Every structure is written in C-alpha cells, then in structure tokens.
Amino acid sequence: MNLKTKLILAIILMLGISINAQNEKTIKGVVVSVADNFPIPGVNVIVVGTTNGTTTDFDGNYEIKAKSGDVLQFSYVGYTTKTVIVGEQLTIDVSLKEDIAQLDEVVVIGYGDQKQKNVTSALTKIDSEEIQDIAVARVEDALQGRVAGLRIQTVASEAGGDPKITLRGPGSITGSSSPLIVVDGVVLGTDADILSSIDNNDIESISVLKDASSVAIYGSRGANGVIMVTLKQGVEGDTKFTYNTFTGYQFATDNKNFTFSVAEERARLDGLQSAVNSIVDPVNFARVNSRYDQAYAELAAWDYLSTLSGGEMDLQKEILPGGTITSHSFGARGGSELTKYSASVAFLEDEGIALADNFKKYNANLKIDTKSKSGKIKAGVNLRGSYNDQDRLPARFTDALRQYGAIPLYLNQDHLDIFNAYRDAGGELSAAGTLYDNLEVGSYGFSRLFDRVFFQGQDNPRGLLLDPNTGLPVINTQQGLPGQLTLGLTRNVGPLVPYLERSRIKRRFSLNASAYVDFKLAKGLNFKQTISGVFRHTKNNDADFVLGNENIVTFGDEAFRLERRDEVNQYVIESVLRYKRDFGKHNLNTILGFEFTNRDFFRQESEAFGVYSNDFNENIALADEGTTFTQNGSDKLVSYFGRIDYNYNEKYLLQVSARTDGSTRFGSNTRFGFFPALSVGWNVSNEDFLASSDVITFLKLRASYGISGSNQISNNIFDSLYRFEETYAIVSANGQTGVKNTALANSNLGWEKLVEFNPA
Incomplete structure (x- = not known):
C-alpha cells in the first residue's frame, strides 16, 4: 500500500x-x-x-x-x-x-422543453440531487438503476473504463447501438467515453429519450435513444462558491474459484477421495487413481518450491490490492439581472482495485448567459474542457489467477540449481534448458521452468522421490527417465509479470465550445442561432517490455510498442425558429430548424517490435516488423426538422415531428432519409369526472409511432463491404505503374431505419 x-x-x-x-x-x-x-x-x-x-x-x-x-x-x-x-x-x-407538483416541472426534450405532465413520449428525467453525492468516477455509474430500460454494462474492470450503454436493447443490426449524447443542446456523438469528460457536480439534469416519437427529431442519429445532459447555469445575485469532495476506498473480496493455496488444493483433492474409491471397474479405477496420485505429487513439488521462495504469494491480494477514489470540485455561480455566469474546476483520481490501474480526470467549465434590457435579445457562450489520463489494465485477471502462489516472483540461486541440473543423456542442457538459458538470479519465475525436474515417489506415489541421504527431492538430471512431473500451468510468464512489465496508457483531451444568440421577433416567436465546435484528441500507448515477454516463443523475447493517435474536429451550425403561444385553452409549441454538421477525423497508428531492447528511440535500428497506418476522413450531415406540440386545456395532447437528413456516408441515390413521428396523449385525471377523485390523482394514456434512423456505418470506407466510393490499388507491370479498381461504388447504400409503436 x-x-x-x-x-x-x-x-x-x-x-x-x-x-x-x-x-x-x-x-x-x-x-x-x-x-x-x-x-x-x-x-x-x-x-x-x-x-x-x-x-x-x-x-x-x-x-x-x-x-x-x-x-x-x-x-x-x-x-x-x-x-x-x-x-x-x-x-x-x-x-x-x-406528488402532483412534479408533473408541472419542465423537462428538456429535443430542441426545446415541455411540461412533464404534457409529455406524450417515453422520457425519464434525473435531477442533479440524485447523482451529485454518489462517489463514482463517471456519470454513467451514477445512472445505473435509475432509468428503466437503460442498460449500463461494465465491459472493462479497469478504473475509468468505458462501459457499454444500450437503451431498450440494440437499435442497429451491424452498427453501434450506443445512444446519442447531447450536452446543452450540442450533439457530441455516441462514443462511450463522452460522458466520462463531464463532472457530476456540473450537471443540472439529465433527460433520457427512449421511444421513436421523442428521438425522431434527431433523425439519423436517434435510433438508439438520446441522453440529454443540461449543465448548471448562473444565478442572479452575489457569487456563491461551492466545494464538493469525497474520498473512498475500494477493494475486491476473495474469489474462492481462483488461486487456491497448495494446502487448499490438497484439501479439495481429499474431498474427492470417496468419489475415486467408488469407481467399480478396476481398469478405470487404476487409471483415475494414478492421475489422482500424480496430482498429490505435483502439489508436493509446489510445496517444496514455495519453501525455497520463503512462502506462497496470495495472488488475489497481489493483483487486486484495492485503491482509493478521491474527488475535488470547486464552483462559482452568480450574476446580475442581465448577465449570469457559472464556472467550475474539478479533479478526480480513481486508483482502481488492480495492481496496474489508475484513472485521473481534470475538468473546467465556463458558462455565461446575458440578455438585453428589453429581454428581446439573449446570448451566451459555453466552454468546457477535460483531460483524462488513464493507466489501463495490461492483462486479464484469469491468466494470473489460475496459477499457484507458490510460483516464485523472482528466481534465486536455489531455483537455478534445480533447473540447471536438468540435462540430456550427453550432459548438455536439454531442449527446454536451451530455451531458458538466459535466466539468472533475479529473473522472473514461471511454472513451466520446473517441468520434469521432480520425480513422483515410488514408495509414496502421492509425494516426491526423496534422496535417502539428504531427505531432499531427487532432481532430474537426464531426459527420458520415468516418473517426471509436469508443473507447467500456463504460458512462460509469471502471474505478476504482465502487470509489472507491460503498460497500457490512454490520454484524451476534449474541448467543447458553443455560442448562441436568441432574438425575440414577435410575441411567442423567437429565432435562435447556435454555432458549436468539438475537438477531441486521443492518444493510446501500449508497451510490452522485454521482460514482459521473456521466454514466450511467440514473440521471441522482443519488446513491443504501439502508438495510436485519434483526432476528431467537428463544427455545427444550427438555426431554430420557435413559436410558443396560448390561445385560451389551446396551447401551441412549434419549432422549425436547419442544422449542418461537418466532422473531420484522423488516425495514425504505428507499431514495432524490438529485439532485446526497450528503447525504440536510441536503438531504432533494433526495431523490426514495424507498421504504420493512417486514415483521414470527413463526413457531412445536412438536416431540416420541425415539430408541433399541441394540447387542449392540458387534457388532449398531440405531437407531430419530422426530420430529413442528408449524409455523405451514403450513396448518391439514397443520401437523404425521412424520419416522421406522431404521439398522442390524454390526461384523464384532468377530466371533470376525475377532478374530485380521492383514488386517482393523476392518470394519463398515451401512444406513439415513429421512425428513427442510424448512420453508424464504418467511418472508414475501406473497411466496409458496402462502400459507396470506388477504391483503387497501385500495380506495376512491365516496368509501368498504374492503378486497378478494387471495389465498385454502391450508389444505393442507404439508411438503416427503426420503426417503433409504443402504446402506454
């Protein structure tokens, strides 16, 4: 510790x-x-x-x-x-x-808001009070169990690991099924680690849109649902400072399915004795009993090896030592009648529970909103930056936990004396010895090193063959002798080596910026112009050092390096015309909008092996089998959308929406997709016959139908079997260089659509 x-x-x-x-x-x-x-x-x-x-x-x-x-x-x-x-x-x-008061709350929906009691689609709202006091590293962890139909599956046990998020099951046949993430109205995408860049203390509310009638307004990106995050705004009055912190300790309990000590494994074998004795067939009994005796003899060998190492390791405690999680968040909110601001900085460190596991997150957020004295013009900016520094788990737990704690972490001279005695009939090192002749005192130990160096006892087949003069185990000095014991449990790496001699580092910097101006054109009529930009840079560095691959024949004792850089630059221009008026008992809330999205992405990936060297800078000549891969791309999305929300006296509810998207990801014949939706509702509890009911205080019936889409096909057209662009390869013949076509364009590649009907 x-x-x-x-x-x-x-x-x-x-x-x-x-x-x-x-x-x-x-x-x-x-x-x-x-x-x-x-x-x-x-x-x-x-x-x-x-x-x-x-x-x-x-x-x-x-x-x-x-x-x-x-x-x-x-x-x-x-x-x-x-x-x-x-x-x-x-x-x-x-x-x-x-609590009827809750039903008058306003909830955020796509490109607008609505009273909760008048919502006709499937929507769940989470307030900040429900998540800000939970000691977790990511927003998704705080959402678990709070939204019906939202499944947050842990697929990486490392600190800060990206979860798999699905809403009402998979929404795509071949593409991503992750929901769309929208923060303060800015569409950020579907990447699993977007939410990890947000500080829980900055969140005002989260709205989860589930059915087609609520997500169709997002068209081609809404098939998997939408998670809308609203960040805290400034407040009128003196500046108020807040400081939130927590510290915790996390650990894993012992799993009895792994890492038995030699004594525990021997007790398990003892418990099987009655089953062995019950075998009636003598041939079968002899075969099973022989293997049974051999298992005891192998445990005796491990017992002896552990005495040379000073005892057994508890691998679960070594690999899963536990760690702390600490968070600090400082915020300031205030402003005047015309201008309000909110600013915050935060730091979180999660040490995880594993030996090589750490996640650090740095956040900064600034949000300013202002308006003219007449209130007819409003404007605002939002800047949000985050930096994640993650040491990822370099290996699976199962590879290590299935081994014995008696395996020495480091070899001493006693271990080498046993190993070096193992020679062939001519006195030379055996084939195994030649393979491991680079070992010395201080090298990492592993189970296969001790294969066939001990003998099963002749008088006591459940123990080792002992030297009558010294009482110590007889060491095999020659191949081919009978009774040799096999102790190899896995490949030629000790249980802790992957955590000590490998590195998996992921660093991500994200910068989100947006600005808007809102004009009041007439009573109930507003026009809002927004421009936003997203910049994300991710760097992954993987390293297997020489000792991490020691005596693994597959890699030939070579060190390994991989460096991957991913960059995404996106900007969005959004224009929305909104009309909201009440005419007596008739209530109308409509929007009409245009959106243009441009996204450029870049990836560069390089890997190399270095023979007996961890240094790829000074000794680059030692690196071989290196490869470099680059990918550049761009896609554009043009959208037109509209929605009409109507209700009569807050009893009879109607919502109609439609969106048309055109994406450069698809073929020229099917580039545009149309996504309509319709939902109706009836607030039965507002009827006169239920107005005075003591039994039913609120009752609403609703139904919805809609079509949403997905454009989550491969960004890399060269990876897709259904590419819509022709690709070529360079060829040479008779000293001449040319190109040949390797794939024909598919101009009919079109949208994946999801049709839903939800009665409720």
Missing part, C-alpha cells in the same frame, strides 16, 4: 469513521401507491451512495442486495421519493404518495 493510501486511511480512523464490512443480503418487497394500494411498476430502487440499483416489475415487486445500515431510495415520476434504512429485515414493503 502506498504512502498516500496509508495517510488517507489514518485520517479516516482518526475521525472515527468505521468501515462496515458486513455481508450483503437480498432484500425483497412490493411498492404500492398510498391512494389505492395498487402496485407501481418501474419504480427506481437504489442503495444510496452506490451504483447498486433495480426497478420494480409489473406487479411492483423488487429484489436488491444490501446490508444492514444501507439506505434504500424509492423514486418514481409523479410520486414523492422515499428512503428506508435497512435493518435486520429481509422484506421491505413501501407505499409512495403522489
């Missing part, structure tokens, strides 16, 4: 904070409404302060793991949030009260 970790833990102990390590238990229960005692499906149930969460099923039932002292939070749109402290009980039933 490093000094930083020790100091943090010491401070925690001085403050009298105790760590509760009680075992988790399964809590079950039913969530019902206070008004009618009916079950409520879709209620979000979470353990406060963690990412552990679930939702109730159609009958209001839920099941979640928690421990005594945890706080369960139950929340659902239109109901008051309730918290319950877990005691010794295993069943917790909850009744929720309706």
Whole structure:
C-alpha cells in the first residue's frame, strides 16, 4: 500500500469513521401507491451512495442486495421519493404518495422543453440531487438503476473504463447501438467515453429519450435513444462558491474459484477421495487413481518450491490490492439581472482495485448567459474542457489467477540449481534448458521452468522421490527417465509479470465550445442561432517490455510498442425558429430548424517490435516488423426538422415531428432519409369526472409511432463491404505503374431505419 493510501486511511480512523464490512443480503418487497394500494411498476430502487440499483416489475415487486445500515431510495415520476434504512429485515414493503407538483416541472426534450405532465413520449428525467453525492468516477455509474430500460454494462474492470450503454436493447443490426449524447443542446456523438469528460457536480439534469416519437427529431442519429445532459447555469445575485469532495476506498473480496493455496488444493483433492474409491471397474479405477496420485505429487513439488521462495504469494491480494477514489470540485455561480455566469474546476483520481490501474480526470467549465434590457435579445457562450489520463489494465485477471502462489516472483540461486541440473543423456542442457538459458538470479519465475525436474515417489506415489541421504527431492538430471512431473500451468510468464512489465496508457483531451444568440421577433416567436465546435484528441500507448515477454516463443523475447493517435474536429451550425403561444385553452409549441454538421477525423497508428531492447528511440535500428497506418476522413450531415406540440386545456395532447437528413456516408441515390413521428396523449385525471377523485390523482394514456434512423456505418470506407466510393490499388507491370479498381461504388447504400409503436 502506498504512502498516500496509508495517510488517507489514518485520517479516516482518526475521525472515527468505521468501515462496515458486513455481508450483503437480498432484500425483497412490493411498492404500492398510498391512494389505492395498487402496485407501481418501474419504480427506481437504489442503495444510496452506490451504483447498486433495480426497478420494480409489473406487479411492483423488487429484489436488491444490501446490508444492514444501507439506505434504500424509492423514486418514481409523479410520486414523492422515499428512503428506508435497512435493518435486520429481509422484506421491505413501501407505499409512495403522489406528488402532483412534479408533473408541472419542465423537462428538456429535443430542441426545446415541455411540461412533464404534457409529455406524450417515453422520457425519464434525473435531477442533479440524485447523482451529485454518489462517489463514482463517471456519470454513467451514477445512472445505473435509475432509468428503466437503460442498460449500463461494465465491459472493462479497469478504473475509468468505458462501459457499454444500450437503451431498450440494440437499435442497429451491424452498427453501434450506443445512444446519442447531447450536452446543452450540442450533439457530441455516441462514443462511450463522452460522458466520462463531464463532472457530476456540473450537471443540472439529465433527460433520457427512449421511444421513436421523442428521438425522431434527431433523425439519423436517434435510433438508439438520446441522453440529454443540461449543465448548471448562473444565478442572479452575489457569487456563491461551492466545494464538493469525497474520498473512498475500494477493494475486491476473495474469489474462492481462483488461486487456491497448495494446502487448499490438497484439501479439495481429499474431498474427492470417496468419489475415486467408488469407481467399480478396476481398469478405470487404476487409471483415475494414478492421475489422482500424480496430482498429490505435483502439489508436493509446489510445496517444496514455495519453501525455497520463503512462502506462497496470495495472488488475489497481489493483483487486486484495492485503491482509493478521491474527488475535488470547486464552483462559482452568480450574476446580475442581465448577465449570469457559472464556472467550475474539478479533479478526480480513481486508483482502481488492480495492481496496474489508475484513472485521473481534470475538468473546467465556463458558462455565461446575458440578455438585453428589453429581454428581446439573449446570448451566451459555453466552454468546457477535460483531460483524462488513464493507466489501463495490461492483462486479464484469469491468466494470473489460475496459477499457484507458490510460483516464485523472482528466481534465486536455489531455483537455478534445480533447473540447471536438468540435462540430456550427453550432459548438455536439454531442449527446454536451451530455451531458458538466459535466466539468472533475479529473473522472473514461471511454472513451466520446473517441468520434469521432480520425480513422483515410488514408495509414496502421492509425494516426491526423496534422496535417502539428504531427505531432499531427487532432481532430474537426464531426459527420458520415468516418473517426471509436469508443473507447467500456463504460458512462460509469471502471474505478476504482465502487470509489472507491460503498460497500457490512454490520454484524451476534449474541448467543447458553443455560442448562441436568441432574438425575440414577435410575441411567442423567437429565432435562435447556435454555432458549436468539438475537438477531441486521443492518444493510446501500449508497451510490452522485454521482460514482459521473456521466454514466450511467440514473440521471441522482443519488446513491443504501439502508438495510436485519434483526432476528431467537428463544427455545427444550427438555426431554430420557435413559436410558443396560448390561445385560451389551446396551447401551441412549434419549432422549425436547419442544422449542418461537418466532422473531420484522423488516425495514425504505428507499431514495432524490438529485439532485446526497450528503447525504440536510441536503438531504432533494433526495431523490426514495424507498421504504420493512417486514415483521414470527413463526413457531412445536412438536416431540416420541425415539430408541433399541441394540447387542449392540458387534457388532449398531440405531437407531430419530422426530420430529413442528408449524409455523405451514403450513396448518391439514397443520401437523404425521412424520419416522421406522431404521439398522442390524454390526461384523464384532468377530466371533470376525475377532478374530485380521492383514488386517482393523476392518470394519463398515451401512444406513439415513429421512425428513427442510424448512420453508424464504418467511418472508414475501406473497411466496409458496402462502400459507396470506388477504391483503387497501385500495380506495376512491365516496368509501368498504374492503378486497378478494387471495389465498385454502391450508389444505393442507404439508411438503416427503426420503426417503433409504443402504446402506454
């Protein structure tokens, strides 16, 4: 444990904070409404302060793991949030009260906003209070269990690792199924690590658009759903400063399926004795019992080797030592009646739980909004920068955890004496010895080094053959002798070597900038012009040092380097005309817009192997088999869109939207796609016959139909079997150089569309 970790833990102990390590238990229960005692499906149930969460099923039932002292939070749109402290009980039933005030809240939808009670599409809103106090490294971790249908799957166990996000299942057959990320109205894309660049403390709210009627306004990019993040704005009044921080310690519990000690493995074998004795067939019994005796003898060999190393390692504790997670966020918000501002800086470090694992995130955000004295002109700018520095896991856990802790991390002279005795009949080093003749004191140990150097005992087949004079194991000095034991468990690398002699570094810098000006043209009529830009630079450096590949025949003891640089530059021009008026009981909210997006991307990738050298700069001549790959590309998207929201007396609701997208990713014959949507709703609780009901306080029926699309085909037309551009290769013949066609253009390559109908 490093000094930083020790100091943090010491401070925690001085403050009298105790760590509760009680075992988790399964809590079950039913969530019902206070008004009618009916079950409520879709209620979000979470353990406060963690990412552990679930939702109730159609009958209001839920099941979640928690421990005594945890706080369960139950929340659902239109109901008051309730918290319950877990005691010794295993069943917790909850009744929720309706909260009609929530339904008058305004929620963010595509290119606008709407009262929550008048929304006719599938939408979930998460407020900042629900996520800002959770000690996690990424926004996605705070969203787990809070949005029905949103699946956030951990596919990388490293600190800061990108999750796989899907909304209501996959939305594409061959392309990406990740939802679109929109921050303060700026479309950023579908990359998994976009949300990792946002500080949780900067978030005002998150709206998750789920069905086709809500996402069709985003056309070709909405098939997988949309996650809309709204950042905090300035407030009128004196500047208010905020400081948020948390520190925690994370660890992994021992998994008994891995890394048995020799004693534990011997106990497991003892437990199988009755099964072996029950074999009736004598031939089969002899065969199985022989293998059974050999397994005991191999454990005896590992026992002896561990004594030469000073004992066994606990590989789970060595590979998964645990680590701290620390966050600091400082913000300032204030302004006058005309100009408001919000600024923040943040730092987060997550040490992860593994030996070679670390994630650092730096954030800075500035948001300024101003307006004229008449209020007819509004303008604003938003600058947001982030830098992520990540040390990624260089190897899988399974390769190391399936080995024995008796394998020496470093070889000493006793190990070498055993190994060097193994020779062929002519007294020369054996084939195995020749392969490993570069080893010396201090080299990394590995299991295969000790293959066939010990003998199975003759009088005691479950032990080693011992020298009667010294009592020590007899060491094999010649190939071909009977009774040799095979101890090789995996390839020729010790269990900790991949974490000590390999490096996987990922660094990303992101800069997002946007500016807008909004003109009030007439009563209820506004025109808004926005321009935004996104710059992202990502650098990956992978390194396998010489000792990390020591004695792996496949790589020939060579060091390995890979460097990949990715750059994305995007700018968007957006023009939106909005008309919002109430005519008595008739309420109208419409938009008409145009959007142009240009995206340039670049990738350069180089890799090389270096024979017996970690230095590719001073000794570049030692590098061989090097390759360099570059890719440049650009795509453009032109869009026209519109939406009409109408309701009569907030009872009868209608929304119609349409969008046309034209993308350079597709063939000339099918470049444009059309994406319409329609949704209707009925606020039954606003009818006179329910106005005085004590049983039903809010009831809405709705249905939606829509078509959304996906343009998530390969950015690299050379990787696509369905390319729409012709490609060529250089050829030579008879001393002449020319080109030949390698793929024909596909002018009919078109849109992938998703059609949805959602009655609710």
